[in-house]
Amino acid sequence: MRWSNDEWVSTPHRVANPPRNRKGSSRRQSIPFFVNPSKETLISCLEPFCANGKQAKYEPITYGDYIELKTNQAFGR
Numbered sequence: 001m002r003w004s005n006d007e008w009v010s011t012p013h014r015v016a017n018p019p020r021n022r023k024g025s026s027r028r029q030s031i032p033f034f035v036n037p038s039k040e041t042l043i044s045c046l047e048p049f050c051a052n053g054k055q056a057k058y059e060p061i062t063y064g065d066y067i068e069l070k071t072n073q074a075f076g077r
Contacts, residue, residue, distance in 0.1 A: 002043050002044070002045065002058045002061070002066075003043065003044075003045065003046050003049070004045075004046065004049050005045045005049040005050055005054065005056055005057055005058075006057055007049055015030065036063065036067075037063045038063065039062060039063055039064030040062055040063070040064065041062065041063040042060055042061075042062055042063075043060065043061050043062070043063060043066055044056065044058075044060035044061075045057070045058065045060075
């Protein structure tokens with residue numbers, strides 16, 4: 001959202017187990033795949049999203065500072 005100035009909104013990720021009365025297994029399996037930039041990578045609004053005098057809604061931030069911010073928000077630190 002920071003890169004697109006809130007034009008592209010993050011998708012909520014939710015998982016639901018299948019009903020137990022369904023034939024077969026109600027087992028759930030998930031395989032996460034994460035790609036993270038280096039701590040020094042700068043996250044800032046991309047030029048097409050702040051063209052024509054439109055101001056960026058977020059200050060530039062490094063990925064290291066961003067992930068620390070999100071972790072603190074999630075765990076109340």
